[in-house]
Amino acid sequence: MRLIFTIAARELKTLFLSPLAWSILGLLQFILAYLFLTQVDAYAMLQPRLAALETAPGITDLVVTPLYGSAAIVLLLIIPLLTMRLISEERRSKTLPLLISAPVSNHEIILGKYLGVVTLLLIMVLMISVMPLSLLAGGELDFGKLFANILALTLVLASFAAIGLYLSCVASHPTIAAIGSFSALLLLWILDWTSGLHPGYNAILEYLSMLSHFQNLQSGLIASRDLCYFLLFSATFLLLSIHRLDYERLQK
Amino acid sequence: MATLIQAEQLSRYFGDHCAVREVDFSVARGEVLGFLGPNGAGQILINGIDLLDRPREAKSQLGYLPDNPPVYRELTVQEYLEYCAALHRIPRPARYHAIEKSKRRCGLESVAGRLIGNLSKGFQQRIGIAQAILHNPQIIILDEPTVGLDPIQIREIRALIRELGSEHGIILSTHILPEVQESCTHVQIIDQGSLVLKETIAGLERHLNTAALTIRTRDPFDFRRLQSLPGIDNIEIISPEHCRIHHDLENNPAAGIAETIIASGAGLLALVPEKKTMEEIFLALTSRQEAEEPCA
Amino acid sequence: MKISQRIHHRIWLKNLLSTVALLIVIGLLAWLSARYSAQSDWTANARNTLSEASQKLLVTMPGEIVITAYLDQPALKKQLTDLVRRYQTGKSDLRLVIEDPDAHPGQLRKLDIGAAGAILVAIGDAVKGCPRSANPP
Structure with a gap:
């Protein structure tokens, strides 16, 4: 158990020793801050008209929900870059034998690596959440909905990281891992855009699609089926990664 | 002497190609076993613990240096060794001492604070060895530890291996034959997956001796005069000052030859027993295998 | 444990089967979680x-x-x-x-x-x- 934290700490250290983590954090904050400001601006313009409506959407609906939606899409592009190195870089720079020859089991390696990346992602979520909290200076927030958004973003990022980690286990080269996980994520994101398929297939595609589960959670309605979807999704790819390393160890 | 590592019927396949076929070996404390040729894994018992049934216990007795040192270039030497110590489950209070000892043995004290990526290949190799001996394992496996080093570094590493060999069991895999001669106590040669030679270094030295002497003199000398000495089979005259003498293995005529030449006043410059190089032995052993069928 | 060619093959098969079993179990859990779902509304005034x-x-x-x-x-x-x-x-x-x-x-x-x-x-x-x-x- 302690080894998981040791591996996670080293992973995080490596991320922050390279310019990658810093530049991604900076860039992400810049892009989202820009989007956030345009949303706030649009809300300020709409406000007089909204005041006339009886059940008008509040600032949380019009600013916070789109912010977390954009954050998920921007991170869909970024996370493959963070996860691509996890295993395949160790394999390429021949440091994997160090982990394999040490008395460390495969699940500790995988969970350690995963925990390292997820910690970085949690830092990102925290930094993003500072923006909506700044709105408290001039208005009120629907905190329930804000927490639902934070939860939704955390779960969706954890799932992104899990699939990225798995592809990093499979791919021989970090670039291939990045491209693979990016395509897989994009496909899962747009999976329910299809229409006119047989209703039976449609239900399955709809269930697999990340976007609908993400939006359900974002709406503030926390359903166990959506939570289970994300937890099962991450668990599946972590287990597959462990399996993959087990298989490889026997081969070597 | 207690057997530290025992491998039975080791086989390793890459696709259909057989790299190692049913090789057995064992190593005891204080032995340095040199492996010439490729290496692999099958059933391995470390200190009587099965590597596959109880990997964690078995691996904690094992230090491994792959052919490329498994170092993280972005960490400092100290950080790296601390990470390795944690990976090998060295308890926290013992960690400092283990790292200091390992740094001292590998001569890394002066570079402890530097980034591994900025250090030379020789240092990286030593960091790799430091990592392998950190948890004081019973068995150290070194895979081509001197590749890519300059001659001084090679000498240092070989000295270190010999020193380590007195306390641990070491398996050294290499394709450099003099390295085996210099560092090992036992040697095994693998060719096309099969064991072709299993010897102690002393036994290997016997293989190396041939029944031939090279003689050089200052002034021209009629080497045919030596024919009458006991034990001499054949004299091969290369020039008036240089010849090669083949003799009987049991009856070395060197002393008699020296006396005869010195008495003649021709001036003895050199009287050298010829040795086969390891390369020649290797070739002789491996070419013998060629007639046999290749492994499936 | 000794590793022979046959055991190697058996391990490979075991690995494959356990992966398939894992995916089936995950699929079953997903179906169950979608079938029996509970929810709670976190928004202010329970707007959902x-x-x-x-x-x-x-x-x-x-x-x-x-x-x-x-x-x-x-x-x-x-x-x-x-x-x-x-x-x-x-x-x-x-x-x-x-x-x-x-x-x-x-x-x-x-x-x-x-x-x-x-x-x-x-x-x-x-x-x-x-x-x-x-x-x-």
Whole structure:
């Protein structure tokens, strides 16, 4: 158990020793801050008209929900870059034998690596959440909905990281891992855009699609089926990664 | 002497190609076993613990240096060794001492604070060895530890291996034959997956001796005069000052030859027993295998 | 444990089977979690949930309610599904059927539904239609 934290700490250290983590954090904050400001601006313009409506959407609906939606899409592009190195870089720079020859089991390696990346992602979520909290200076927030958004973003990022980690286990080269996980994520994101398929297939595609589960959670309605979807999704790819390393160890 | 590592019927396949076929070996404390040729894994018992049934216990007795040192270039030497110590489950209070000892043995004290990526290949190799001996394992496996080093570094590493060999069991895999001669106590040669030679270094030295002497003199000398000495089979005259003498293995005529030449006043410059190089032995052993069928 | 060629093959097979088993178990769990789902509304004033009055009214309604929607825009389908789901939590025999208008041209002509589509609500035998206007508010 302690080894998981040791591996996670080293992973995080490596991320922050390279310019990658810093530049991604900076860039992400810049892009989202820009989007956030345009949303706030649009809300300020709409406000007089909204005041006339009886059940008008509040600032949380019009600013916070789109912010977390954009954050998920921007991170869909970024996370493959963070996860691509996890295993395949160790394999390429021949440091994997160090982990394999040490008395460390495969699940500790995988969970350690995963925990390292997820910690970085949690830092990102925290930094993003500072923006909506700044709105408290001039208005009120629907905190329930804000927490639902934070939860939704955390779960969706954890799932992104899990699939990225798995592809990093499979791919021989970090670039291939990045491209693979990016395509897989994009496909899962747009999976329910299809229409006119047989209703039976449609239900399955709809269930697999990340976007609908993400939006359900974002709406503030926390359903166990959506939570289970994300937890099962991450668990599946972590287990597959462990399996993959087990298989490889026997081969070597 | 207690057997530290025992491998039975080791086989390793890459696709259909057989790299190692049913090789057995064992190593005891204080032995340095040199492996010439490729290496692999099958059933391995470390200190009587099965590597596959109880990997964690078995691996904690094992230090491994792959052919490329498994170092993280972005960490400092100290950080790296601390990470390795944690990976090998060295308890926290013992960690400092283990790292200091390992740094001292590998001569890394002066570079402890530097980034591994900025250090030379020789240092990286030593960091790799430091990592392998950190948890004081019973068995150290070194895979081509001197590749890519300059001659001084090679000498240092070989000295270190010999020193380590007195306390641990070491398996050294290499394709450099003099390295085996210099560092090992036992040697095994693998060719096309099969064991072709299993010897102690002393036994290997016997293989190396041939029944031939090279003689050089200052002034021209009629080497045919030596024919009458006991034990001499054949004299091969290369020039008036240089010849090669083949003799009987049991009856070395060197002393008699020296006396005869010195008495003649021709001036003895050199009287050298010829040795086969390891390369020649290797070739002789491996070419013998060629007639046999290749492994499936 | 000794590793022979046969055991190696057996391990490979075991690995494959355990992966398949893992995926089946995950699929089963996913199905169960989708089948038996509980939810809680975190928003202020529970905006995603029906008011008590609506819930009471819904319970008093007898028989099955079928909502048939002739829609082709994915965004609208999603909105409608979300809306109907609120009612479904209060009444389990409320069904939503979304049909592709292009697939049923005869039905559309019979019901006099325009290009914008329509939503039909059937309570028992009574059908109430609400054709969508071309320019939604």
